[in-house]
Amino acid sequence: MKNIPTIAIGDVLELKKPHPCKNNLFLVNRVGSDIKMTCMLCKRTLILERVKVEKMIKSITANGDK
Ligand SMILES: [Zn+2]
Numbered sequence: 001m002k003n004i005p006t007i008a009i010g011d012v013l014e015l016k017k018p019h020p021c022k023n024n025l026f027l028v029n030r031v032g033s034d035i036k037m038t039c040m041l042c043k044r045t046l047i048l049e050r051v052k053v054e055k056m057i058k059s060i061t062a063n064g065d066k
Contacts, residue, residue: 010063
């Protein structure tokens with residue numbers, strides 16, 4: 001069985017692979033076939049394929065109620 005995490009706008013993703021700035025927390029800005037997210041330390045924006053992001057997730061912190 002596949003365990004696909006649900007990613008929503010406003011969630012904070014902890015990824016297995018850190019950003020070059022050593023931070024591994026990213027805020028989700030847009031969700032589609034690609035995920036747009038902002039590094040919470042250096043504020044740079046990343047756009048990655050959703051399938052890739054799903055494999056990189058260590059944990060998800062939902063921001064507020066769903
Ligand atoms: Zn960064």
